[in-house]
Amino acid sequence: xxxxxxxxxxxxxxxxxxxxxxxxxxxxxxxxxxxxxxxxxxxxxxxxxxxxxxxxxxxxxxxxxxxxxxxxxxxxxxxxxxxxxxxxxxxxxxxxxxxxxxxxxxxxxxxxxxxxxxxxxxxxxxxxxxxxxxxxxxxxxxxxxxxxxxxxxxxxxxxxxxxxxxxxxxxxxxxxxxxxx
Amino acid sequence: xxxxxxxxxxxxxxxxxxxxxxxxxxxxxxxxxxxxxxxxxxxxxxxxxxxxxxxxxxxxxxxxxxxxxxxxxxxxxxxxxxxxxxxxxxxxxxxxxxxxxxxxxxxxxxxxxxxxxxxxxxxxxxxxxxxxxxxxxxxxxxxxxxxxxxxxxxxxxxxxxxxxxxxxxxxxxxxxxxxxxxxxxxxxxxxxxxxxxxxxxxxxxxxxxxxxxxxxxxxxxxxxxxxxxxxxxxxxxxxxxxxxxxxxxxxxxxxxxxxxxxxxxxxxxxxxxxxxxxxxxxxxxxxxxxxxxxxxxxxxxxxxxxxxxxxxxxxxxxxxxxxxxxxxxxxxxxxxxxxxxxxxxxxxxxxxxxxxxxxxxxxxxxxxxxxxxxxxxxxxxxxxxxxxxxxxxxxxxxxx
Numbered sequence: 001x002x003x004x005x006x007x008x009x010x011x012x013x014x015x016x017x018x019x020x021x022x023x024x025x026x027x028x029x030x031x032x033x034x035x036x037x038x039x040x041x042x043x044x045x046x047x048x049x050x051x052x053x054x055x056x057x058x059x060x061x062x063x064x065x066x067x068x069x070x071x072x073x074x075x076x077x078x079x080x081x082x083x084x085x086x087x088x089x090x091x092x093x094x095x096x097x098x099x100x101x102x103x104x105x106x107x108x109x110x111x112x113x114x115x116x117x118x119x120x121x122x123x124x125x126x127x128x129x130x131x132x133x134x135x136x137x138x139x140x141x142x143x144x145x146x147x148x149x150x151x152x153x154x155x156x157x158x159x160x161x162x163x164x165x166x167x168x169x170x171x172x173x174x175x176x177x178x179x180x181x
Numbered sequence: 182x183x184x185x186x187x188x189x190x191x192x193x194x195x196x197x198x199x200x201x202x203x204x205x206x207x208x209x210x211x212x213x214x215x216x217x218x219x220x221x222x223x224x225x226x227x228x229x230x231x232x233x234x235x236x237x238x239x240x241x242x243x244x245x246x247x248x249x250x251x252x253x254x255x256x257x258x259x260x261x262x263x264x265x266x267x268x269x270x271x272x273x274x275x276x277x278x279x280x281x282x283x284x285x286x287x288x289x290x291x292x293x294x295x296x297x298x299x300x301x302x303x304x305x306x307x308x309x310x311x312x313x314x315x316x317x318x319x320x321x322x323x324x325x326x327x328x329x330x331x332x333x334x335x336x337x338x339x340x341x342x343x344x345x346x347x348x349x350x351x352x353x354x355x356x357x358x359x360x361x362x363x364x365x366x367x368x369x370x371x372x373x374x375x376x377x378x379x380x381x382x383x384x385x386x387x388x389x390x391x392x393x394x395x396x397x398x399x400x401x402x403x404x405x406x407x408x409x410x411x412x413x414x415x416x417x418x419x420x421x422x423x424x425x426x427x428x429x430x431x432x433x434x435x436x437x438x439x440x441x442x443x444x445x446x447x448x449x450x451x452x453x454x455x456x457x458x459x460x461x462x463x464x465x466x467x468x469x470x471x472x473x474x475x476x477x478x479x480x481x482x483x484x485x486x487x488x489x490x491x492x493x494x495x496x497x498x499x500x501x502x503x504x505x506x507x508x509x510x511x512x513x514x515x516x517x518x519x520x521x522x523x524x525x526x527x528x529x530x531x532x533x534x535x536x537x538x539x540x541x542x543x544x545x546x547x548x549x550x551x552x553x554x555x556x557x558x559x560x561x562x563x564x565x566x567x568x569x570x571x572x573x574x575x576x577x578x579x580x581x
Contacts, residue, residue: 036256038248053253053339061326063339065253091323099327102449125444125515132448132457143451147389150323154343158319161344 045069060095064088076167080160087153094146098139105135253339269335270318270346271311271353279405280307285533286409286424289486293544294413301364302412306405308357309373315350316381319343327450330443361408368411376404392455392462395436403429420486426477427532433470434506435525437463441509441518464510467521471506475499478532482541491539495532502528 043052045068052066065088067081109131110117117124257263283306287299318325318336322343325331335341354377362370380401387394403425410421440447440456441463447454455463478495481487505524509517542560 035248035251036258037252039250040248042250050252050256051254051339052250055249056326056332061332062323063326063337065339066250095323095327099449129444129457129460132444133460136448136451136453136457139451140453143389146451147386151320151386154320154322158343158347161342165344 042066057092057096059099060092061099062088062092062095064092074164074167076160077164080157080164083153083157083160087157090153091150098142102135106131251339254342254345255340266335266341267311267349270315270341270349272314272318276307276310276314279310279402281530281533282402282428283405283409283412285536286406286421287413288409288537289406289420289424289540290410290413291418291420291485291542291544292414298365298412301360302369302409305357305361305365305369305373306408308353308360309377310405312350312354312357313377313380315346315353317385319346319350320381320385324450324452328443328446330446361412365412366415368415368417369408372404372408372411376401376408379404388452388454390453392453392458394453395433395455398436399429399432402432418484420484423477423481423484423486424536427474428529430470430473430477431525431529434467434502434509434521435529437467438509438518438522438525441513442515460513464513468503468506468510471499471503475503481536485541487536487539488541491535494535494539498528498531498535 037050039052042054042064043066045066048066048068051068054064054066056063065084067084069081070077073081106128109115109128113127115124115127255262280303284299284303287302288294318334321331322336325334326337331337336343336346358370358374361373379397384394384397384401387397406424406428407417407421410424411417437456440454444454444457447457455466475496478499479492481491482489502524505517505521509521544560
């Protein structure tokens with residue numbers, strides 16, 4: 001089956017090595033797509049025509065958004081944009097603090113129990129699992145609160161986005177209706 | 182436009198003006214790992230503003246493009262990009278597995294096989310599953326971005342907007358329910374709606390509240406064969422519970438083995454799973470339910486789902502499963518959990534095939550005698566029953 005795959009697709013350069021062999025005979029990876037409109041730096045909200053998303057933030061693991069500002073932005077669209085900015089900032093703040101706490105406590109645990117990080121996988125995993133359990137239990141209430149808040153905020157954003165898209169649709173219909181007449 | 186050649190032991194000067202916190206540019210800056218990296222003898226990178234080409238074997242997952250800030254939602258340039266996005270949103274492979282279990286539930290049911298209803302049942306279930314998965318992804322965006330297994334999902338990377346995803350889910354759910362209600366029967370539609378509700382509104386939030394989410398999730402996995410069975414016969418017989426019970430029991434060794442290696446990610450992201458909070462319970466349930474699978478397979482002939490040969494055929498399959506679960510119970514580590522997980526992926530389709538091969542009777546036709554009012558079913562027994570011979574048997578069944 002692998003042979004058929006490699007014949008059907010463009011031939012890749014054959015690299016002979018015991019390490020690469022496994023990779024080359026597997027299904028060939030597609031070339032990177034050309035992403036239309038991609039930028040190297042964080043864009044200015046006034047300068048772009050659509051929302052942009054960036055690489056994941058190292059501390060919070062969330063991807064930052066840049067919400068563009070239309071010249072003739074309606075009230076509803078502005079409300080949506082502000083809500084999105086607020087929720088995104090809140091999310092990034094929560095996860096930054098939470099992840100920092102996790103890594104700090106993990107380092108403390110390793111230091112306290114003198115765990116050798118380079119031990120064989122199994123012993124290390126077993127000893128760390130004690131830490132994972134205590135951390136999870138300690139943060140249970142925090143996670144429940146965050147979960148509820150996140151669901152509510154997410155739903156608010158969804159409703160606003162729906163209303164904004166309805167508004168845009170009506171605007172288009174009105175414009176076409178006007179032209180036909 | 183310029184090229185950078187990487188030779189195995191040399192450093193390269195990176196002269197691109199790209200934001201340096203973009204991690205996947207390991208090709209050009211990967212000399213740190215030169216001792217560990219496999220034979221990266223040739224990696225060339227052509228970069229002008231719009232065209233990039235990387236052929237380095239060190240990558241596992243390629244990012245959207247070398248330039249890190251991309252429009253969200255993604256601007257569709259290819260025709261079938263939308264289709265591919267919907268497949269990712271619906272978790273296509275998982276949905277296919279669900280549809281296969283539904284199809285086997287339909288095929289195992291003791292009633293005539295109607296091809297149109299079979300297709301409608303499968304399609305409806307597939308659409309409901311796609312909708313449920315889309316809603317799940319909509320809810321879990323910040324949690325998915327924390328875990329390495331899920332951080333490349335559609336909504337996490339911003340390729341699709343949440344509104345679009347929910348719109349897809351709503352359309353898919355309405356279509357699926359409609360197909361099930363009008364094309365199959367109301368019991369199947371009810372089960373489908375119940376499963377959808379269970380998955381999106383109970384299982385998904387519960388992942389952060391309590392470890393009971395695994396049990397609820399197993400019920401979610403067990404309902405599709407019941408939907409298939411109900412689609413065929415119109416009711417749920419004790420035989421259907423064998424299939425459902427098998428799938429319910431299978432979820433435990435499967436999921437517990439999978440989650441064993443993800444404990445750090447689950448702990449940080451706040452998922453309450455047995456593997457993190459109660460590792461002993463995790464091992465024990467995997468073991469116990471693998472034995473339950475064996476037990477249920479033994480009961481299959483008792484409920485007239487399969488013939489007696491099934492017991493003999495499924496015994497080696499189930500015994501090996503129990504053995505791997507026992508090994509996992511005794512010494513749970515990366516190796517034993519991976520073996521158990523991989524075998525569970527083989528075990529389920531093999532068991533389904535054995536079920537189909539050993540079905541008690543295949544119902545070919547149903548005739549209704551108008552004078553006497555008796556329904557007759559013409560059916561065929563595939564393999565010899567122990568020990569009688571292979572003949573088509575007509576059985577008279579009372580009015581259903």
